[in-house]
Amino acid sequence: xxxxxxxxxxxxxxxxxxxxxxxxxxxxxxxxxxxxxxxxxxxxxxxxxxxxxxxxxxxxxxxxxxxxxxxxxxxxxxxxxxxxxxxxxxxxxxxxxxxxxxxxxxxxxxxxxxxxxxxxxxxxxxxxxxxxxxxxxxxxxxxxxxxxxxxxxxxxxxxxxxxxxxxxxxxxxxxxxxxxxxxxxxxxxxxxxxxxxxxxxxxxxxxxxxxxxxxxxxxxxxxxxxxxxxxxxxxxxxxxxxxxxxxxxxxxxxxxxxxxxxxxxxxxxxxxxxxxxxxxxxxxxxxxxxxxxxxxxxxxxxxxxxxxx
Amino acid sequence: xxxxxxxxxxxxxxxxxxxxxxxxxxxxxxxxxxxxxxxxxxxxxxxxxxxxxxxxxxxxxxxxxxxxxxxxxxxxxxxxxxxxxxxxxxxxxxxxxxxxxxxxxxxxxxxxxxxxxxxxxxxxxxxxxxxxxxxxxxxxxxxxxxxxxxxxxxxxxxxxxxxxxxxxxxxxxxxxxxxxxxxxxxxxxxxxxxxxxxxxxxxxxxxxxxxxxxxxxxxxxxxxxxxxxxxxxxxxxxxxxxxxxxxxxxxxxxxxxxxxxxxxxxxxxxxxxxxxxxxxxxxxxxxxxxxxxxxxxxxxxxxxxxxxxxxxxxxxxxxxxxxxxxxxxxxx
Numbered sequence: 001x002x003x004x005x006x007x008x009x010x011x012x013x014x015x016x017x018x019x020x021x022x023x024x025x026x027x028x029x030x031x032x033x034x035x036x037x038x039x040x041x042x043x044x045x046x047x048x049x050x051x052x053x054x055x056x057x058x059x060x061x062x063x064x065x066x067x068x069x070x071x072x073x074x075x076x077x078x079x080x081x082x083x084x085x086x087x088x089x090x091x092x093x094x095x096x097x098x099x100x101x102x103x104x105x106x107x108x109x110x111x112x113x114x115x116x117x118x119x120x121x122x123x124x125x126x127x128x129x130x131x132x133x134x135x136x137x138x139x140x141x142x143x144x145x146x147x148x149x150x151x152x153x154x155x156x157x158x159x160x161x162x163x164x165x166x167x168x169x170x171x172x173x174x175x176x177x178x179x180x181x182x183x184x185x186x187x188x189x190x191x192x193x194x195x196x197x198x199x200x201x202x203x204x205x206x207x208x209x210x211x212x213x214x215x216x217x218x219x220x221x222x223x224x225x226x227x228x229x230x231x232x233x234x235x236x237x238x239x240x241x242x243x244x245x246x247x248x249x250x251x252x253x254x255x256x257x258x259x260x261x262x263x264x265x266x267x268x269x270x271x272x273x274x275x276x277x278x279x280x281x282x283x284x285x286x287x288x289x290x291x292x293x294x295x296x297x298x299x300x301x302x303x304x305x306x307x308x309x
Numbered sequence: 310x311x312x313x314x315x316x317x318x319x320x321x322x323x324x325x326x327x328x329x330x331x332x333x334x335x336x337x338x339x340x341x342x343x344x345x346x347x348x349x350x351x352x353x354x355x356x357x358x359x360x361x362x363x364x365x366x367x368x369x370x371x372x373x374x375x376x377x378x379x380x381x382x383x384x385x386x387x388x389x390x391x392x393x394x395x396x397x398x399x400x401x402x403x404x405x406x407x408x409x410x411x412x413x414x415x416x417x418x419x420x421x422x423x424x425x426x427x428x429x430x431x432x433x434x435x436x437x438x439x440x441x442x443x444x445x446x447x448x449x450x451x452x453x454x455x456x457x458x459x460x461x462x463x464x465x466x467x468x469x470x471x472x473x474x475x476x477x478x479x480x481x482x483x484x485x486x487x488x489x490x491x492x493x494x495x496x497x498x499x500x501x502x503x504x505x506x507x508x509x510x511x512x513x514x515x516x517x518x519x520x521x522x523x524x525x526x527x528x529x530x531x532x533x534x535x536x537x538x539x540x541x542x543x544x545x546x547x548x549x550x551x552x553x554x555x556x557x558x559x560x561x562x563x564x565x566x567x568x569x570x571x572x573x574x575x576x577x578x579x580x581x582x583x584x585x586x587x588x589x590x591x592x593x594x595x596x597x598x599x600x601x602x603x604x605x606x607x608x609x610x611x612x613x614x615x616x617x618x619x620x621x622x623x624x625x626x627x628x629x630x631x632x633x634x635x636x637x638x639x640x641x
Contacts, residue, residue: 142321142328145621147575150613154333157601157609158340237463241583244465245598259469263587264602268477268484280469284462291461 030296036289040100040282047097055091056098056253063089067274084274086258087265095253096278102166103236103255103286109170110177110235115228117174118181123212125182126189137186140179148176149241156247164249173238180234181227188223192216222301229297233290240283255279255286315629322625329617330391333610334384345370347604348400396611401603407611410596417487418592421508422581425515426570432516433523434566438559440524441531444550453524460521464580468514468587475510482510485589511588515581519573526569530562537561564635571627574620582616 014022024031054060064087068080083092125136155172156164192198193216201215242248243256246264250257262276346367353363371377378386390397396407436453439445459467476482488494488503534540535558543557582594589595593612600608 142324145325145575145624146329146332146617147579147620149575149579150617151329151332151336153597153601154336154610154613157604157606158337158342160340160342233461240463241465241579244583245586246601268472273473273477276469277473280466284466287463287466288461 027296027299029292030300033289033292033294033296036285037293040104040285040289044097044100047093047100051091051094051097053094053098055094057251058088058090060094061085061089061091063087064272067092083278084272086261086275087267087270087272088261090253092274092278095258096255096282099253099255099258099279100282100286102252103239103283106166106170106173106239106254107232107236107286107290109167110173110239111228111232113170113174114177114231114235115181115224117178118185118227118231119224121178121182122185123189123216126186127193127208127212127216133186136182140183143176143179149238151176152238152242153245153247156242161250164247166249166252166254169239169242169249169254170235172242173235177231177234177238181231184223184227185220188220189216192219222297226294226297226301229290229294233287233294236286236290255283259283318625318628322621325621326391326618327388329621330388330614331384333614334387337606337610338380343367345376345400351604391614396614397607399605399608401600401605401608407608410608411593411612411615414591414593414596417590418581418585418594421511421515421585421590421592422577425512425581426519426577428512429516429519430523430566430570433520434527434559434563436520437524437527438531438554438562441528441535442554442558443535453528456517456520456524458521459517460525462518463583464514464518465583465587467517468511468584471510471514472587483507485587487590507588507590511584511590515577515584518580519577522573523566523569527562527566530565531558534558534562567627567631567634571624574623578616578620 024034052060061081063085065081065085067084068082081091081093083096085091086095121136125133152172152175155175156169159168159172193211198211198215201211206214239248239254240256243254244260244263246260248254248257248260256279258279259276262272262279265272265275267273267275346363349363349366349370368377376383394408396411399405399407399410402410433456436456440450440453472484476484483489483506485507487507488500489507492500492503494500540553540557543553548557582592582597585592585594586598593616597609597612599605600612
């Protein structure tokens with residue numbers, strides 16, 4: 001017996017890090033989205049160390065100060081507020097730091113809850129079918145033409161304004177945000193449960209739980225992750241809209257609340273342009289980062305639209 | 310067959326309106342806020358009557374609005390009045406009914422939203438079709454890219470940046486309001502020009518915020534249509550590129566976009582309402598945020614219900630109009 005030597009060198013498995021880097025180079029939108037997110041996280045983290053958290057609330061600093069960053073003489077900097085202060089005497093930098101993580105928290109909370117409800121309802125209704133499926137589908141279809149924001153206004157306005165916290169905000173958003181993930185997951189499960197590997201598992205005597213968690217769920221994880229990101233986007237978006245019409249937790253400097261305050265005090269008429277501009281800019285960064293990550297995740301979840309280089 | 314389908318769509322519409330009005334009925338009643346008591350407590354604080362009178366006033370108003378009846382009876386009364394489009398009266402501007410408030414602000418909203426959403430639909434679809442058409446020059450294709458970048462940004466944020474750049478810094482446009490203070494509204498030419506000048510920034514922010522979505526979906530649609538046999542056939546017949554683009558390509562790619570337009574109505578009206586509030590235009594959106602700030606509950610519920618009903622009705626209407634655009638669908 002002679003030992004067979006393979007004519008080609010054994011394939012070198014590139015390191016995990018290298019694979020991720022290579023993938024990110026192809027998936028530009030995911031990369032840019034993650035970079036913006038990293039920037040926002042760094043801004044918030046450094047801010048949490050630098051600023052006095054009390055300055056995010058009214059009457060803590062001199063009001064209506066223009067941003068110090070635009071003063072190019074560096075010797076004037078000490079004692080100046082980098083992003084200025086608003087009419088109520090909030091340090092805009094401190095308010096932005098607090099507002100950013102709170103806005104993000106509302107998004108993440110409502111996104112997680114909405115996705116969870118969507119996964120549970122979508123799986124149970126699609127997998128077991130029957131009356132339950134008809135009811136879930138019917139409710140989703142009837143609620144879809146109703147503009148969600150309008151119903152959120154009703155809910156938020158029937159709460160006492162003093163009781164509203166960021167957690168109630170997340171709750172209000174979730175109450176009407178589970179339909180989209182439910183329908184997405186439902187349709188995926190419907191197509192997945194007819195696949196051959198599911199039939200094979202069923203014939204070999206795997207129980208319902210085993211099929212759901214062992215066979216279908218792992219294949220749907222990319223979809224669930226994509227649904228989560230788009231739910232976070234929706235959560236940030238809807239809570240921002242609620243806050244901008246004055247239904248947010250009024251004590252907190254949420255980004256939408258800052259803009260609402262600026263607008264109701266006529267910030268542009270009075271020349272305090274920095275008051276609405278910083279939160280608007282931060283909001284653009286959050287939303288575009290989430291939209292880009294969502295686009296990138298779509299590509300990850302759906303190999304058909306994956307780009308090859 | 311046809312009548313049955315129409316009947317089915319209309320009963321779906323009625324279901325949607327019923328669901329919306331049931332939600333607007335029960336949610337406020339689940340909270341412990343009493344709009345009437347809050348309103349009169351506010352009045353009592355500013356002076357006018359003693360706190361002891363408050364309870365009798367609240368009780369008499371509860372009786373007047375039927376709030377002392379059992380819940381089910383209140384509900385049937387409420388659904389009955391919705392069916393007659395009776396949305397109640399404003400608590401703040403008392404003799405005015407909610408429907409009157411809606412009607413006086415509706416023309417502003419319709420004018421702004423109609424113009425901006427139709428313009429954005431046309432621009433977005435044209436740009437998207439051009440971007441997907443293989444024979445279009447590359448400079449034309451690149452026009453679409455900046456619009457796609459604006460896609461994730463809600464119009465109200467664009468509105469803030471436009472206000473800052475064009476109105477605050479460059480002073481090209483006014484900072485808000487429907488017309489300049491100091492001129493009386495009439496049908497004169499100068500007044501109309503003034504109104505238009507005030508509407509440009511809101512319209513641009515609504516258009517910029519929504520064109521990108523149309524571009525993307527139209528581009529996706531256009532790419533699939535290019536490979537269709539009838540497009541190849543038209544090319545082999547030797548038809549002019551413009552004719553193929555217009556009659557064979559654009560027309561067919563537009564069809565799903567019409568359904569997309571119906572689905573987008575809700576978000577168009579939502580962002581329209583928020584942008585109106587930001588520019589202090591006298592439309593439904595501003596009335597809604599004023600009502601929220603002054604706790605005028607019946608106006609809030611009325612406007613919300615009105616918007617919901619009109620969105621649902623428009624969606625069903627678009628669905629009925631669809632067979633006129635696409636003769637292949639005979640609705641049976």
